[in-house]
Amino acid sequence: xxxxxxxxxxxxxxxxxxxxxxxxxxxxxxxxxxxxxxxxxxxxxxxxxxxxxxxxxxxxxxxxxxxxxxxxxxxxxxxxxxxxxxxxxxxxxxxxxxxxxxxxxxxxxxxxxxxxxxxxxxxxxxxxxxxxxxxxxxxxxxxxxxxxxxxxxxxxxxxxxxxxxxxxxxxxxxxxx
Amino acid sequence: xxxxxxxxxxxxxxxxxxxxxxxxxxxxxxxxxxxxxxxxxxxxxxxxxxxxxxxxxxxxxxxxxxxxxxxxxxxxxxxxxxxxxxxxxxxxxxxxxxxxxxxxxxxxxxxxxxxxxxxxxxxxxxxxxxxxxxxxxxxxxxxxxxxxxxxxxxxxxxxxxxxxxxxxxxxxxxxxxxxxxxxxxxxxxxxxxxxxxxxxxxxxxxxxxxxxxxxxxxxxxxxxxxxxxxxxxxxxxxxxxxxxxxxxxxxxxxxxxxxxxxxxxxxxxxxxxxxxxxxxxxxxxxxxxxxxxxxxxxxxxxxxxxxxxxxxxxxxxxxxxxxxxxxxxxxxxxxxxxxxxxxxxxxxxxxxxxxxxxxxxxxxxxxxxxxxxxxxxxxxxxxxxxxxxxxxxxxxxxxxxx
Numbered sequence: 001x002x003x004x005x006x007x008x009x010x011x012x013x014x015x016x017x018x019x020x021x022x023x024x025x026x027x028x029x030x031x032x033x034x035x036x037x038x039x040x041x042x043x044x045x046x047x048x049x050x051x052x053x054x055x056x057x058x059x060x061x062x063x064x065x066x067x068x069x070x071x072x073x074x075x076x077x078x079x080x081x082x083x084x085x086x087x088x089x090x091x092x093x094x095x096x097x098x099x100x101x102x103x104x105x106x107x108x109x110x111x112x113x114x115x116x117x118x119x120x121x122x123x124x125x126x127x128x129x130x131x132x133x134x135x136x137x138x139x140x141x142x143x144x145x146x147x148x149x150x151x152x153x154x155x156x157x158x159x160x161x162x163x164x165x166x167x168x169x170x171x172x173x174x175x176x177x
Numbered sequence: 178x179x180x181x182x183x184x185x186x187x188x189x190x191x192x193x194x195x196x197x198x199x200x201x202x203x204x205x206x207x208x209x210x211x212x213x214x215x216x217x218x219x220x221x222x223x224x225x226x227x228x229x230x231x232x233x234x235x236x237x238x239x240x241x242x243x244x245x246x247x248x249x250x251x252x253x254x255x256x257x258x259x260x261x262x263x264x265x266x267x268x269x270x271x272x273x274x275x276x277x278x279x280x281x282x283x284x285x286x287x288x289x290x291x292x293x294x295x296x297x298x299x300x301x302x303x304x305x306x307x308x309x310x311x312x313x314x315x316x317x318x319x320x321x322x323x324x325x326x327x328x329x330x331x332x333x334x335x336x337x338x339x340x341x342x343x344x345x346x347x348x349x350x351x352x353x354x355x356x357x358x359x360x361x362x363x364x365x366x367x368x369x370x371x372x373x374x375x376x377x378x379x380x381x382x383x384x385x386x387x388x389x390x391x392x393x394x395x396x397x398x399x400x401x402x403x404x405x406x407x408x409x410x411x412x413x414x415x416x417x418x419x420x421x422x423x424x425x426x427x428x429x430x431x432x433x434x435x436x437x438x439x440x441x442x443x444x445x446x447x448x449x450x451x452x453x454x455x456x457x458x459x460x461x462x463x464x465x466x467x468x469x470x471x472x473x474x475x476x477x478x479x480x481x482x483x484x485x486x487x488x489x490x491x492x493x494x495x496x497x498x499x500x501x502x503x504x505x506x507x508x509x510x511x512x513x514x515x516x517x518x519x520x521x522x523x524x525x526x527x528x529x530x531x532x533x534x535x536x537x538x539x540x541x542x543x544x545x546x547x548x549x550x551x552x553x554x555x556x557x558x559x560x561x562x563x564x565x566x567x568x569x570x571x572x573x574x575x576x577x578x579x
Binding site: 054058087 | 495
């Protein structure tokens with residue numbers, strides 16, 4: 001039996017949530033949902049794992065802090081110590097207040113750029129990447145649930161579509177893959 | 178549902194107040210400074226700190242109204258409760274200032290009229306005399322009364338409209354809501370000016386030779402963060418007692434975010450003031466930090482560490498902001514940190530070399546004020562339903578989810 005992927009198309013995010021709840025309560029795993037905008041409260045229904053973006057952001061930020069301090073230390077303390085405003089540069093910690101603005105800015109710069117790039121990579125939206133969404137209408141006015149039979153060995157494709165038909169679904173498409 | 182005191186709460190609070198008062202009395206007996214300056218300075222610290230909390234709450238409350246924020250509608254009564262302490266804080270503040278005016282203490286050196294008399298070269302102080310147009314007692318009192326009257330009038334008006342809205346519906350409700358919205362915006366205009374100038378008047382003028390243009394915002398951000406901590410701790414306490422059943426994790430997390438964010442605002446302003454003065458190293462400016470760094474380095478750096486590093490590290494994650502015990506613990510630490518910060522603003526200027534750090538007197542006075550503050554706030558909460566009965570955004574606030 002070939003593996004099938006089922007796309008249930010809805011016209012309204014609330015209807016999609018209703019459909020997703022019904023599937024999950026019957027023990028069917030929802031692979032993903034596709035929608036033109038984020039659907040509020042869908043994550044806990046289909047069991048999306050907690051995002052790790054916050055940790056990544058922190059890593060980018062702390063990298064920026066370290067790089068900035070390292071750079072300032074090398075330039076202003078180690079390689080070419082300068083006496084600015086009567087403050088001899090003998091140690092990083094003695095002049096730290098003067099270096100904080102640059103460190104802060106570089107932290108923000110690294111966090112912001114790092115997160116932008118991470119976002120584009122995770123969404124497969126770097127320039128030139130092929131679009132991944134199964135149905136272009138999901139970028140306009142349709143809301144789509146994706147279910148794979150490979151994830152749901154206890155349920156046949158017919159049983160899943162049958163269950164979906166009991167929800168206010170707009171259309172159901174099946175595809176082999 | 179109104180809040181009602183448990184049987185134990187008033188007894189505990191009275192015990193706290195009595196304990197604080199006893200410690201204060203013992204402390205006053207050990208206060209050998211001229212004119213009991215240390216006692217007066219300590220009273221000023223606590224009067225300003227707790228009055229500041231009510232002002233921060235009043236500001237946040239009108240900010241929520243003026244921006245028509247929906248999520249905070251469920252907790253607005255808590256902030257009205259905190260505003261209940263405003264008149265008492267104002268009276269304490271007036272007592273300290275009036276005592277200064279009457280010469281009972283010399284915290285405000287500039288109040289001495291001899292400084293302004295050029296024919297008395299022994300006492301004449303050219304720098305302070307140059308500020309006479311602003312720093313004279315008559316104008317000082319006009320300003321002080323203007324701030325306090327404005328704050329109290331607005332607070333009372335907001336409270337009465339909020340209670341009236343509980344009995345309204347339909348068009349009248351929306352009209353009142355829009356009126357509150359406009360008046361809140363008006364209040365913010367007043368507050369923007371007054372919050373800055375009152376910090377100059379009541380705190381910065383202690384070091385009358387010194388000035389910092391950032392001082393007003395710095396003092397204000399301290400008030401604001403203390404108010405947010407008071408708010409979140411109060412909400413968590415009420416929830417634990419079974420009140421505010423509709424307040425969910427998202428509301429708690431949002432309030433935690435405010436504590437986190439305003440801690441950063443405070444750190445930013447504190448550091449901006451410090452860094453510029455430290456860097457330029459101009460004698461007339463740097464004296465302020467020299468006294469503090471040379472004589473009280475522990476308090477100076479400790480305060481900054483508590484108020485910046487503690488919230489940054491401990492409140493950064495989402496889980497921390499949703500964990501009531503953790504939030505109460507960290508909040509309490511920062512709360513004390515901001516009280517220490519007010520000490521840092523007042524004490525070295527008011528006592529000079531006679532300031533030897535925080536002692537029994539300061540702690541006793543703090544505990545007394547804290548007990549009275551909590552009692553007054555809880556007592557205000559008993560007087561109205563904890564959840565607003567009617568508000569255009571109530572439904573949205575109940576379904577708040579982030």
